[in-house]
Amino acid sequence: MTTDATAPRALPREPRQDRSRATRRRLLEAAVDCLASAGWAGTTVAVVAERAGVSRGAAQHHFRTREELVTAAVEYGADVRMTQMRERLRALADRRLSTLEVLELLGEMYTSPLFRAALQLWVAASSDEALRAQAVPLETRVGREAHRLTVEALGADESVPGVRETVQATLDLMRGLGLADLLTDDSARRSRLLRQWAVTLDLALGEECRSPG
């Protein structure tokens, strides 16, 4: 009897929560695209709501300010990209990716709209104390996660001196490549550069720096 009595009340709640989650996700995806194409100045809650096909009121129910929306969007975008990368690694569980394949995956991640969106957040936060307080923990968390993922993908052994710094440098290089792609299509140069970097990285990591894959 209890089950019968609560079920009809509980049921309608579920779709409403689903709808709310779907609305939130649409807003976050629209915000990433909007930041990447229109920049910080062109990204307001109202503009993003319209792009997402969500009423302004509903958007403001989820995100009161542009700062809240942008921070949540960059976090969401980073989680999506890293989940995708983790899934690709899992799908290939039977073999290790080559160093060049890992670098190309990273290169895609750091030239995606997500990187452009994150760049807008970092640059805006560099001259806004309140925003910086939100952006720094996010950047730290995302940076750590990207590092862990790269170590895993490369099969690098961080207990060997110098390996940690070499992996970090690889990710800083990716950030630099993301910047270099901001104003012009840098893909041809990037492709040559990554091929060479794969050779150098194999040399730098060597066999003794690779964990048994």
Place this chain on the structure above:
Amino acid sequence: MTTDATAPRALPREPRQDRSRATRRRLLEAAVDCLASAGWAGTTVAVVAERAGVSRGAAQHHFRTREELVTAAVEYGADVRMTQMRERLRALADRRLSTLEVLELLGEMYTSPLFRAALQLWVAASSDEALRAQAVPLETRVGREAHRLTVEALGADESVPGVRETVQATLDLMRGLGLADLLTDDSARRSRLLRQWAVTLDLALGEECRSPG
């Protein structure tokens, strides 16, 4: 007689031109600082004029728009930084800098207010077609000059396959390190990373990739 007649007319012009050049330089320096600390949104011709102690009218005589001022400021800043680096290299003409010393000089350049100012320009230009048309040739010229300077400082021989890409990667890494320093003081991590990068670079460039210094 001709000399006597023209001299008094020519003379007063000289100081006026000097004053004009000095005013222009003050505006450009103030614009770099303003961009680095207050960002694109906080940098207008009026704000920069006040910071430089120049009247708004005089500032507008030199730069009609924020876009003109910012582009000129980034160009000026890049020229100053690269001239400084060239002078340091010349002062050490009797010995070659170690790879680590070169990387540390570059690291300073890419975490200076100039880099932050340039970053503001690039990010603003990424969603503004007119500004992009000004920023791209500037970025290309400055990028080439930085590349040439790095090749010279490292004594690298670009006729050896892979050397050009390795030097490019070093500069992309520097851009990434500049970004990583934007929100927090990254100097301790950068210092460890550059020490390791110097080892890797020495390995990658090897003796056969070094031009006789």
